Amino acid sequence: MKKLLSLALLSLSLNVYSDDGSDSDPLEPLNRGIFSFNEWLDTYIAKPVAEGYRYVTPSVVDLGITNFFNNLGELENTANNLLQLKFTDAGVSVVRFSLNSTVGWFGLVDIATDAGINEREEDFGQTMGYWGVPSGPYVMLPFFGPSTVRDTAGRFVDGYADPMNYDPLNEEFHWDARLGMKGLNAVDKRADLLAAEKIIFGDDKYVFIRDAYLQSREYKVNDGQVDDPFADSMDDFDDLPE
Structure with a gap:
């Protein structure tokens, strides 16, 4: 979370993108319309549900749920690290999944991070960027929020690595x-x-x-190899979740 906050400040202060957004956002009128729709959904549905969830869910349970889904994401991390020929990082993802799925009670406890084995997060959008595929125009997706043409395509591919899209018992009633x-x-x-x-x-x-998202994606595709003058100025956000 701190990295994203720092990147947002960086993109705004350095004007990484053109002042009117035309270079990265040629679809801005359409994107703004979808953004307004998403904001309406968030204001009246998503945010109230999230606030209710946070209110009734004990912090330890909330953390366990977050850890569980993050652990499932290690399968996606493994696949994309392999596709980028980052074999060490792929091995780290395998170790994290193995530890958290066993000692960590099916991923409810992030044993790996506690042991200093940190996540090597990758997705197929980053994989395409790694191999030189341009991001394409910025797009605002209904329900899903900010993206680019490249990242939107990556979402579909990543779906094949998402275990929640599969029924291990091959029984149709498990769709619910x-x-x-x-x-x-x-x-x-x-x-x-x-x-x-x-x-x-x-x-x-x-x-x-928009600018925070685009800068964050550039940061991730380049494995953090961007200038970040705010890296030492994030102490005010220590209380925010990582």
Whole structure:
């Protein structure tokens, strides 16, 4: 979370993208319309549900749910690290999944991070960027939020590495359980973002989110090899979730 906050400040202060956003956001009129739709959904549905979830869910349970879904994400991390020929990072993802799925009670406890084995997060959008595929225009997706043409395509590919898209027993009636897990994951992620709303500033929330997203993706695709003059100025955000 601290990295994302720092990157947001960096993108706004250095004007990484053009002042009017035309270079990265040629679809801005359409994107703004979808953004307004998403904001309406968030204001009246997603955010109230997330706040209710946070209110009734004990912190230890909330952390366990977050850890569980993050552990499932190690399968995606493993696949994309292999596709980028990052064999050491792929091995780290395998070790994290193995430890957390066994000693960590099916991923409810993040034993690996506690042991100093940190996540090597990768997705197929990053994989395509690693191999030189341009990001393409910025797009605002209904329900899903900020993306690019490259990252949108990556979402579909990453779906094949998502265990929640599969029924190990091959029985059709389990679709409702998988749908319920996806819903819980979405609510948990939205609840984790409640604290981050405090750092959204400026007169145009759309521009802030767009620039923060694009800079964050550049940071991830380049494995953090970007200048970050705010790296030592994030102490004010110590209370925000990682």
